[in-house]
Amino acid sequence: MDERKRDSMIVYLRHRMDDFGIGPDDLASFLATATEGADTGRYRSAGGDTWSGEGEVPQWLKQATSAGQSIGHFEFSGRTRARPAKQTDADRKNDPFAGSPLAGSSHPKP
Structure with missing residues (x-):
């Protein structure tokens, strides 16, 4: 920029x-x-749900990947993002x- x-x-x-x-x-x-x-999660949904990448894959992520979305789309840096006002x-x-x-x-x- x-x-x-x-x-x-x-x-x-x-x-x-x-x-x-x-x-x-x-x-x-x-x-x-x-x-x-x-949160120490590694993946985050648009609704704020997180998953660490360990254990069973949560339903929201299963549904998204089954629909063709890449799991990398949900990966985040670990810093908490604020929800929009x-x-x-x-x-x-x-x-x-x-x-x-x-x-x-x-x-x-x-």
Whole structure:
């Protein structure tokens, strides 16, 4: 990512944090507690189910691989990922990523 895109992303993220009332201290606190209780699983489903890779393969993973999905798709680095916050009706007039893949498919252009 070039420096201009990186700077634009930082501005966008700060704006979104302001929209949701999230401060740097909130973020630091969450990251500190998220890693303390980190699951030691090796595979994670979209619903948050995990499996260490040892013992019997869980049903959610059996179903996914039977449907043709690669087991590697569910592998993760071990760092706990936060679940996305529930969307609110935020003002998107100044969203620099509106209409782009970064904005997601549910956000129309301003």
